[in-house]
Amino acid sequence: MTDAANPYLPLAATVVEVVDETPAIKTLRMTLDDPAARAAFTYRPGQVVQLSVYGVGEATFVLNSTPTRPEFLQCSVMRAGEVTEALHALRTGDQVGLRGPLGNAFPLDALRGRDVLLVAGGIGMAPLRTLLLYMLDNRADFGTIRLLYGARGPRDMAYGAELEQWAAAPGLELTLTVDAPDPGWPHRTGLIPNVLRELAPSPEGAVAVTCGPPIMIRFTVQALRELGFADAAIVTTLERRMKCGIGLCGRCNIGPRYVCVDGPVFTMAELGELPAEL
Ligand SMILES: Cc1cc2nc3c(=O)[nH]c(=O)nc-3n(C[C@H](O)[C@H](O)[C@H](O)COP(=O)(O)OP(=O)(O)OC[C@H]3O[C@@H](n4cnc5c(N)ncnc54)[C@H](O)[C@@H]3O)c2cc1C
Ligand code: FES
CATH class of the missing domain: 2.40.30.10 (Translation factors)
Incomplete structure (x- = not known):
């Protein structure tokens, strides 16, 4: 507005x-x-x-x-x-x-009736939090929700107070991972794409949504493709620097597309390839 x-x-x-x-x-x-x-x-x-x-x-x-x-x-x-x-x-x-x-939004119509795999790295959990809460509030519309959330260390994990609620939510499978654990860290240790390969979620009837630092997205998309996810079933958000946010200044374009108007949410099929700088 x-x-x-x-x-x-x-x-x-x-x-x-x-x-x-x-x-x-x-x-x-x-x-x-x-x-x-x-x-x-x-x-x-x-x-x-x-x-x-x-x-x-x-x-x-x-x-x-x-x-x-x-x-x-x-x-x-x-x-x-x-x-x-x-x-x-x-x-x-x-x-x-x-x-x-x-900007645009997550393609809810394409997610309804499907299993949804969320893969978040660091601050990339922020956009996935809104989608996760929306799906929990409309639970019957979605299949199994799997959330893989990784951060550098345990203290770099945001939304700590909510993680336990999410772990207990029906039909939600939560996996947490860190690169560098503290003694007694009860969850996984390892980079997100490697943990994703270990979990090996089925691409059958599923859509994956991934957000995080560009390097994490790049390797996560590679892992998702290896697992059999089609590019049309891989959704990501691009953090292109913006200024006007309304398609006027030309600051955020990737080729003919403006991230602020056409995005920030794209499927890998829409992107073709990740921009070289990501
Ligand atoms: C669509 C979109 C959604 C975003 N959502 C969030 C969010 O939910 N939470 C959050 O913390 N941040 C988010 N960001 C990033 C946030 O906009 C930037 O961190 C912020 O603009 C930095 O402003 P600054 O003045 O503090 O730092 P600046 O002085 O502008 O930049 C500091 C450093 O961060 C780098 N940087 C700044 N903006 C970006 C960017 N967009 N992508 C990559 N590197 C950048 C700069 O190159 C520089 O190295 C989002 C960005 C976009 C485009
Ligand atoms: S931020 Fe100005 S055109 Fe996108």
């Missing part, structure tokens, strides 16, 4: 809660200040917003809350540079600007 007269104008929002997820990731829960804007704001899992800190700048984040739980809008922010640093400094009651929702 952007201002039709000026699509660059953000909506005013207030931070209602800050969650420290990991040393590098904070989650911001926000509500729009204007009651009419709050009531009118709708989004689909996978869509992004531009969050702005007044006087600092604007950056892109996926909404990792779910439209099925409309109490607040949520973004998880990994510290990277100036804007994310300023977002990390926000406290409950502080104001942010919010522009969106922008």
